[in-house]
Amino acid sequence: MQEKFKVAQPWLTLLARLTLGGVLIVAGALKVGNLQKSAMAVRAYEILPIWLANFFGYALPWVEIGIGALLIIGVAVKIMGSLGALIMFGFIIAIAQAWARGLSIDCGCFGGGGTIDPEDTKYLSTILRDIGFLALGVFLYFYPKGRFALDK
């Protein structure tokens, strides 16, 4: 069993890198073309002061693209995996508080965002999905060495 994991682990790391990295790049790229909407999506969570929410709205898509690119190339995987997990943790907290407070918002994870009809919210599925991504980041923290990475 342990032997099998030893063989599979570098491939699992590769898979985790490509999945988490790919998701982050796509999420960032979809938002970077409409930063107004991105800032609006962050404001709609009603956690941060408006100026900080706007800053996050403009900055986050670029940061996502950066982390995603480094994960796919396979550079600083341990650190980028942790950052990816940290970002996902932040998203989960943000979505959970919006849900608990009864806000009706779109998560704005892949573009979109803002206030929507209460029946259109999908908090649970979004949180479950982000827990999955968080798990990938945690895996990469513990097993950063994988196939086809620039890191040796």
Added chain:
Amino acid sequence: MATSSSGDKGTRNLVIIMVAFIVVVGVIFSIISNRTSSNYSIPAAVSEADGYGIVLNPTATPKIDVYVDYQCPACRTFEILNGGYLNEVIAQNKAKVVFHPMTFIGPESILAANAAACSADENKFIDMNLALFQNQPSGENTGRWTNDSLIAIGNAVGITSNTFNECVNQGKYVKWTRNITVESGKANVNSTPTVLVNGKPLDRDTEYGDPVKFKAALAAAGVQ
């Protein structure tokens, strides 16, 4: 062996620096290009103190702020249900009404907001505002709103001047829409339509979709 491993390290650091550089430049560029500027061309009816919105009846009270995106279907519904009464209020000078055409749905929202601002210079904003919603394409950024089609909408409501055509074609007020974006962000407007009466938002569940309640909300604020 030693040289090849230090070469790998060099590549690795170079990649990290390059990606970090792109991220930092991207963030700085995004922040700089999303700030207000009074150097942009600004329609005559616009007041900086009112969030760069298009102001009708500047001295009347109460103040009603209307935030829309011309591509937003809910804004179209709002205009159809309540636009008639709101225009009556404006025509009878019963309130100061400030329109903030937002552009977060994309490029064709910017073209439409520019055309609306151009129409304000011709004192035809109310008609143009209604006509834009009446001619709202189904679907976002479908290619159906171009400067030509927007000029045609303007012509249909009786704007025939050459200045209007030039204003639309040159995108005279395109940059001004950024000011609207920034200021509506500061006002914490996170969806459209948003209507503030004396700074207080209407109740999203009831007062937007029901003309009787909309009228009542305005009356409560002092619109007779």
